[in-house]
Amino acid sequence: MDGYAVCGPGPWQITHHIPATATTTTQLTPGQATTIVTGATVPAGTTAVVPTEHAVRTANHLTQTFRTPARDHIRRAGEECQAGDQLLPAGVIVGPAVLGLAATVGLDRLTVIPQPTVAALITGDELVHQGPSGPGHVRDAIGPMLPTLITQSGARLLQAARGAAPGDSAGVRHLGDSLEELVAGLRASEADLTLVSGSSAAGPADHLRRALAALGAELIVDGVACRPGHPQALARMRDGRLILGLPGNPFAALVAFLTLGVAALQRMRGLPLPELPQIPIPGGVHCHPTNTRLLPVRLTPEGAVPIGHDGSAMLRGPATADALAVVTPGPTKAIAARLLTGMPPWGG
Numbered sequence: 001m002d003g004y005a006v007c008g009p010g011p012w013q014i015t016h017h018i019p020a021t022a023t024t025t026t027q028l029t030p031g032q033a034t035t036i037v038t039g040a041t042v043p044a045g046t047t048a049v050v051p052t053e054h055a056v057r058t059a060n061h062l063t064q065t066f067r068t069p070a071r072d073h074i075r076r077a078g079e080e081c082q083a084g085d086q087l088l089p090a091g092v093i094v095g096p097a098v099l100g101l102a103a104t105v106g107l108d109r110l111t112v113i114p115q116p117t118v119a120a121l122i123t124g125d126e127l128v129h130q131g132p133s134g135p136g137h138v139r140d141a142i143g144p145m146l147p148t149l150i151t152q153s154g155a156r157l158l159q160a161a162r163g164a165a166p167g168d169s170a171g172v173r174h175l176g177d178s179l180e181e182l183v184a185g186l187r188a189s190e191a192d193l194t195l196v197s198g199s200s201a202a203g204p205a206d207h208l209r210r211a212l213a214a215l216g217a218e219l220i221v222d223g224v225a226c227r228p229g230h231p232q233a234l235a236r237m238r239d240g241r242l243i244l245g246l247p248g249n250p251f252a253a254l255v256a257f258l259t260l261g262v263a264a265l266q267r268m269r270g271l272p273l274p275e276l277p278q279i280p281i282p283g284g285v286h287c288h289p290t291n292t293r294l295l296p297v298r299l300t301p302e303g304a305v306p307i308g309h310d311g312s313a314m315l316r317g318p319a320t321a322d323a324l325a326v327v328t329p330g331p332t333k334a335i336a337a338r339l340l341t342g343m344p345p346w347g348g
């Protein structure tokens with residue numbers, strides 16, 4: 001508090017002036033006061049600090065208009081933490097307040113898990129990057145989704161080589177359907193996780209698995225029993241970097257990123273995987289007999305309502321959804337599902 005450090009009940013005689021940086025050896029005795037600024041060390045003998053707005057000063061004579069309780073406006077050493085206290089649990093995300101707290105307690109170095117880096121390679125000779133698609137051409141819908149998905153998942157986009165192909169942006173490169181280009185692109189990527197879209201299946205223009213074999217990468221996940229998104233793949237390079245194959249159909253690519261991709265990034269960040277809450281589906285929804293279904297849903301007081309437009313090439317459903325329902329395989333209908341929410345693009 002800016003005001004007066006006082007000793008005992010008023011009135012007081014102002015006998016000292018303490019600047020902000022003083023390490024004072026001043027000693028107040030009853031009836032004495034000193035000017036003081038917020039944050040300065042109070043002199044020994046201080047019983048309260050009278051704020052300027054409660055003080056009436058005439059020359060060096062001081063009274064107050066409002067009785068300041070004893071010890072008021074005095075911060076004590078160790079008020080916030082004692083020696084040996086654990087200030088933060090392991091695994092906390094280093095945000096602005098954590099950095100400020102570390103500085104407050106004089107920590108110049110923190111041991112942290114660095115933010116994972118992610119780069120994306122979009123493959124497909126048919127892809128165009130401006131205007132509508134037409135016969136033989138498909139507008140790239142995955143490239144525009146990825147940067148925000150990546151950064152909202154707590155990862156950092158790695159700057160891709162500049163000025164390569166049309167549609168390239170930070171962290172997102174476009175490649176033709178060529179094994180050599182894909183091998184070179186994967187070799188050149190320095191990201192902890194490299195996403196490759198449009199090469200996950202077994203067609204003549206789908207080179208991901210051949211490229212992984214050429215690079216000696218280990219295939220950790222070779223397809224997932226889910227719809228859409230079943231051709232997705234996760235592989236590990238010899239140096240530990242990960243590669244995630246996103247299926248070319250845009251909703252399938254989104255599903256693969258939100259499941260395998262987000263799970264990989266969470267673990268790279270040292271964070272646990274979230275529990276998915278159960279939610280009723282009013283009227284039920286058809287199960288797939290062997291695969292988990294992921295459906296865009298709207299959240300209502302009654303539960304999760306599927307909103308359709310959920311074909312693997314469609315984004316209209318996901319674009320207006322609140323979350324994805326994760327429907328366990330079964331012979332008939334499901335009346336409840338788990339909910340994939342709380343992550344981009346549904347709530348960050």
Ligand SMILES: Nc1nc2c(c(=O)[nH]1)N[C@H]1C(S)=C(S)[C@@H](COP(=O)(O)OP(=O)(O)OC[C@H]3O[C@@H](n4cnc5c(N)ncnc54)[C@H](O)[C@@H]3O)O[C@H]1N2
Pocket residue numbers: 122123124126127138139140141142143197198199200201202203206229230231246247248249250252312
């Ligand atoms: N014999 C089989 N063929 C396919 C299977 C299968 O199980 N057996 N799975 C199908 C499924 S499901 C998918 S998904 C695709 C995945 O294939 P790729 O990852 O190799 O992707 P593409 O074949 O290149 O593309 C599929 C489809 O998506 C369009 N596409 C690709 N990239 C983009 C983009 N960036 N933006 C918008 N659209 C994109 C592409 O033009 C194709 O229409 O494999 C099936 N085949």
Ligand code: MOO
Pocket residue numbers: 226227228229230231247249252312313
């Ligand atoms: O991954 Mo595909 O249909 O499941 O688009």
